[in-house]
Amino acid sequence: MTIISDYEEKKEPDKILAKRIIHDVGSTGQPPVYGYQYFTAGIDRYINTIDEEYLCDYISCGGSSFKLVIGTYGGGKTHFLYSVQGRGWLNNYVTSYVELSADSTPFHKLETVYRSIAENLIYPQKYEDLHSGYERGIESLIKYWYSRKRNKLEESGLDEDEIRDSLIYYISKIGPYASTSFQNALKHSFLALADDDYEKFSLIIQYLKGENLSKTVLKEYQIFEKIDRPNAFKMIRSLISWIKEIEFKGLIVLMDEAEQTPSMTTKQRETLLNNLRELIDACSKGTIGGSMIFYAVPDENFLEGRTAVYEALNQRLQTVFDGEINPSGVKIDLERSELEPEELLTEIGIKLSKIYETAYGVTFDDKTIKQIMADTAKAAYEERFGEIGYKREFVQRAIKELNALKVQVQR
Template sequence: MVIGTYGGGKTHFLYSIREKAWGYNYISSYISLSPKETPFHKLELVYKAIVANLMYPQTPAELLSGYDRGIEAVIKTWYSQKYQELSAKLSDDAIRKELNSYASSLDSYESTSFRNAVKEAFLCLAEKKENDFTLILQWLKGENSQKNFLNNLGIFEEIDKSTAFRMIRSLIQWIREIGYSGLIMLMDEAEQTSSMTRKEKDTLLSNLRELIDACGHANVKNTMFFYAVPDESFLDGQTQIYVALRQRISGVFDTEINPRGVKIDLEKIPVEAVDMLAEIGRKLARIYEIAYNTPFKSDALEESIGNIANAAYEKKFEIGYKRLFVKSVINAFDILRSSEKLVSIERAREVVDANMH
C-alpha cells in the first residue's frame, strides 16, 4: 500500500514502478480508481479497467509515438511473436497446424471460459476471422457479447462480481504462460469511503482483504499489487474486518529492517525533502532548456530552484508540496527566460502562493 497526500507523488511513484517492471519483462496495468467508474467494491468494473490498461514492455520511443494498451494489443502481440517464430522455419501449411496445436495446448486456468476465450481469440487471428475475434474480445473486456456464439466456443461464464476475482487470477496465469514474467497492478487514488454506503465500504474492505490473502497463493505468483491511497482513514473502524486489514498491512517497508513490509509512506522516504525537490528542479530545467532552446545561467538557475524548493516545502502542511513545487518551478523558469534575473525567496513565495489557488 502506497500512502501519499494529493500532489504528493503517488502517480509518479507508480509510473516509476511500471518502468522498473518493464525492465524485468513484466506486464503492467495502471488504473485510476474512482467512485463512479471504477469503484473497488465492484470488482467486475475493476477487472474491466485492468484488461483495458494492460501494457507490455515498451520503449520510450514507442510510448512517445503512441503506445499499445489493452488485452487486445497483448493478444495481437502474442500472436505476432509466435507467428514470426514459426515462419522462420516452417511452410504456411505447417505454420497453421503448429499455431492450432500451440493454442490447444495452453495450460488449464482457474477459469476454463477465460482459457477458451484467449485460445479462440488467438486462433481467430490465425484464421483471419476478424468478426469472431471482435466478439471474443468483447467478452474478455467484460462487455456484453453474443451468448450462443460464446457457448459454442466453450465460454459459459459471465464476468460479474461473483467471477471477477477468478478472471483476474486466470489473467495472471495466462500472462505468465505466454512468456512474460508476471503482472504488476498499479491502482491509484482509492475512492474516498466517506461518500460510500456501509454496504459498499464493507464490500471494498472485504475485497481488499481477499486480494491481500490471495497474494500468498500459487495462482497469483509473479504478481505484485500497488494500492495508492491519500491516507489510512478508510481503515478506521472497530469491527473484525478493520482489525484484520490493519494487521495485514501494519508492516512498513524498509529495504534493510523489514523488506517484507507492505506499506510505503511517501512522506517518510529517507531523503531530505528540499534536496529532493532541487534535484527534480534541475532535471526539469534541462528539459525546459531543450524545449525552449534557452540555456540558463547556472548560478541564477541553482539559486532560483533552491528558493522555489524552500517556498514550496513551507506549505507541506497545507497542500501536496511536490506537485506545488513542479508547477511553481516551471513558472520560475519562465521568469528566468524572460528577465534572466534569479527568483528571490520573496518572489518564490509569491509564485508558490499563486499556484495554491
Template structure:
C-alpha cells in the same frame, strides 16, 4: 542530458498541470532509491512464480503516483505486462452497479508492454503468443508452415497452454476463448478475433449476447473480474512474459464511499487479493495500491476499519519515525530532502531550456535560494509536497523564459512569492487529483 522534444514537452506540461507524465520519468527521477529497490525485489519474486502485494502510502502530492509510474517503466523493461487504473466513484474493487467491472475494463484498456507502453496491448499480446508458438514449432519440427502436420503440431502446443489454465477458477472458459482466437487467427477471421477481444475486455453486458457471438455462456462480472486478472497472469507467463503487475491508485475513493457496508465489501476484496498473493494462491502477479495515510489508517472509514486488514498491515512495536521497513506490506513515503529537491530543479531547468531552445539563465545559486524559500514557508516542514515545489519552479522557469531581462534573484526573493503559503493539512486532505506527483 539530451532529451527528445516530444518527451520534454510531455514532462514539462504534465508536471505543470500537477499530473505524472507517462513518459520521460528516468530523466526526472530523484531519490526513492530504497523504495524502488524494494519493489524491484518483489518483481524478481514474481518472475520466479511468486506474487506480491504492497501499499504505497503518502499524502497528496508526495510522490505516490510518480513512484507507481516509475515502477511501471522499470518492469516493462523487464518483459512484464502492466495494467493500471485509478479508482473513482464509478470505479471500485467491488460494486453492485458495474463499478468493479468498470475497474477491470480500465485495467485491460491500459494493458501495456515495452513495445506498447501507452495501453491497448491485449490484441498485440495474443497475436505475439500465436506467432511465438508457430516459430517455436517450426524450429523444433522443421516442418513447413503450410502443411497439415505443422498445423497439428502448433495446435498441440496451443492446447498445452490451454490445459494448464483449466484447473483455475473460470480457466475452462478462458481457455476456450483463447482457442477461438487462435482458430480465428489461423483462418484470417478478424471479426471473430474482435469478438474475443471484446469478451476479454469485459464489454459483453449479457450472457445471451456472448452466447450468440462466441458460443460461451459466461461473461465477466463485478463479482469475478479479479479471477480473470489471475488467469491473465498465468497466461502471460505461458506467452513468454515474466509476469503481470497491477497498479491501483486513488484508494481514497473507497474511503469516500458513504455507505459503510459497501466500503466493507471493497475492503474484503482487498483482503482476498492480499491473502491470494501471500498464500501462494496467485502466481506471476504483483499488486500495488496507492493511497493517503488517512484512507489507509483511519480506523473508522479507512482500510484499517476492516479489522482483518488492520491486523495484517499495521506496524509492529519496533516501527518508528526514521526507521524504514521496506519489507513490510505498507511503504510510507517520506518527503524529498533539500538536496534531492535541488537536484530535481536542476534536471527540470535543463529540460525546460532544451524544450524552448534558450540558454539557461537560472544559476545553481538561484535554485538553492528557490528551495530555501519554498522550505522556509510557514508549515512547510509538514505540509509542502514535491508537486507544489515543482509547479512553482516550472512557473518560475516560464516567467524567466518569457521575460529574459528579468532579475532572477529579485524575482525569487520578491515579497509576493515569499508570503505564498503552502496547503493546510485540511485543504490537502480535500484535494483530489487524477495522479499525484
C-alpha cells in the same frame, strides 16, 4: 517462445520528449508515462529494493506480493507507480496502471477492477512506441502474442499450411487456467487471428474486456461464465497465468485511488475492505503467483473503524516497507524520503531545469537555478497543508519560474 523485453530507458531525453515533460508537469503537475525518470528524486532506495527483492526473481518464480502506497494527492503517488512500472518493463513484466474511482472503477466492484486491469495492460515496448502512442489493453497483447508466435514460425521456413497446423497445435496446449471460459476465449481469439476472422476476434475480445454478451452468442465458443463479482478473482488469476505462460515474467498491477472513500456508503466501504483483505490474502497464500499488486491511497483513514474487517486489515497492513532494511514490509510511506522535503524539491527542480534546457535550447546559470529552486521549494513546502500536495504545487511553480527565466535569458 521466449519474449525479450523491447523496453529500454534513454540516458537523456530528446528535445520533443523534454518538451512533453515540461508541458505535462507545468500544466497538470502529473508525470508522463515515459519521461518521469529524468526528474525522479528521493525514491531510488525503494525502487531499487523492489527491483532486486521482487522483480528480478521472486515474482517471476511464482511469488506474489502486495504493497500499500501512502501519499497525499499531488504527493508523488503516480510518479512512484510509474517508476515501478518502468522497472517492471525493464524486467519484462506486463503492467496495468488503474485509476480507482467511485464512478468508473470502484474497488468494491471487482468486476470493474478486472475490466480496468484488462483495458490497461501494457507490455514492454520500445521508447519510440511509448513516446508516440503506446499500445495498451488485452486486445493489443493478444495481437502481439499471436504475431510473435507467427513470425517465429515464418522464420523457421515453414510453408503456410505448416504454419497454420503449428498454430492450431500450439493453442490447443495452453492452460489450464482457473477459468475454462477465459481459456476458451483466448484460444478462439488466437484462432480468429489465424483465420483472419476479425469479426469473431472482435466479439471474443468484448468478452475478455469484461463486457457481458449474450450467452447464445458465446455458447459456440464454449464460453459460459460471466465476468461478474463472484468470478472476478478467478478471471484475474487466469489472466496472470496466461501472461506467465506466454513467457512474460508476470503481471504488475498499479492501482491509484483517485477519490477518497468517504464518498461511499457504509456497505460499499465494507465490501471494498473485504475485497482488499481477500486480495492481500491471495498474495500471501500464493494463489495469484506471478503478480505484484500496488494499492496507492492518500492516507490511512480508510482503516479507521471498529468492526472485524478493520481489525483484520490493520493486522495485515501494520509492517512498514523501508527499502533494504525491511523489504517484506507492506506499507510504503512516500513522506519517508531519503531527503528532507525542501532538499528533495530542490533536487527535483534542478533536474527539471536540465530537461527545460534540452526542450528550449537555453542554458541557465547553475547558481541562479539552485537559488530559484531553493526559494520555490521553501514556498511550496510552507503550503503543505493546502488542498494541493506540496510536490505538485512545487513542480508547477518551478516550470513557471523557468518560463520567466527563459524570457530573461533570451532578451
